[in-house]
Structure formats: C-alpha cells, structure tokens
Amino acid sequence: MSSLTHSKRHRVGYALPPKKTQTFIQPSLIHHADQHNIDLIPIEPSRPLIEQGPLDCVIHKLYGPDWMSQLLHFSSLNPDAPIIDPLDSIQRLHDPISMLQVV
Numbered sequence: 001m002s003s004l005t006h007s008k009r010h011r012v013g014y015a016l017p018p019k020k021t022q023t024f025i026q027p028s029l030i031h032h033a034d035q036h037n038i039d040l041i042p043i044e045p046s047r048p049l050i051e052q053g054p055l056d057c058v059i060h061k062l063y064g065p066d067w068m069s070q071l072l073h074f075s076s077l078n079p080d081a082p083i084i085d086p087l088d089s090i091q092r093l094h095d096p097i098s099m100l101q102v103v
Contacts, residue, residue: 011053011056013042013053016059045067050074061085
C-alpha cells in the first residue's frame with residue numbers, strides 16, 4: 001500500500017516596493033518556495049489586504065497610515081499569521097527620537 005502524503009501548502013503574501021520586488025522575487029526563489037510547499041502571493045496595496053487571503057504570513061516593506069491600518073485589521077482577524085516586519089518595530093524605526101537613542 002503506497003502512502004502519499006500531501007503537505008499543507010503555505011500562502012505567504014508579500015508587499016514590497018517595485019524595485020525590491022524585482023530584486024528579491026526571482027524565478028529561483030519562487031521555484032525554491034514551491035518545492036517547500038510555499039506559495040508566494042503578491043499583495044496589491046491598493047486593495048484591502050483582508051480580501052487577498054487567506055494568507056499564512058505577510059512579508060512587507062511598505063509604510064504609511066493606510067497600510068498600517070490594513071496590517072492591524074489583518075492581524076486582528078488572523079492573530080496566528082506572522083507579519084514581518086512587525087508593526088511595533090516599524091514604528092520604533094520611523095520615530096526619529098528612538099533612532100537617535102540607538103546612535
């Protein structure tokens with residue numbers, strides 16, 4: 001009796017500026033992710049994030065109040081889905097006073 005195992009595929013959404021997308025989302029990365037049961041899903045920032053799922057994880061390098069609001073809403077409805085970069089880290093890095101404290 002043969003046993004076929006079907007691993008769960010993981011959906012990782014990414015929201016990056018166009019230049020970073022061109023740099024990082026290469027065919028080799030897409031192939032590697034696919035081989036490890038990961039689907040890389042481009043996120044369209046102009047559309048509500050919550051409508052672009054389901055997503056198991058969100059990787060982003062976008063900023064601004066609208067985007068932050070979308071991430072907070074997504075996180076409140078998907079508390080087990082990691083968001084990379086975490087929201088509190090982004091706020092800390094964008095706060096000039098906290099940046100100067102590190103220096």
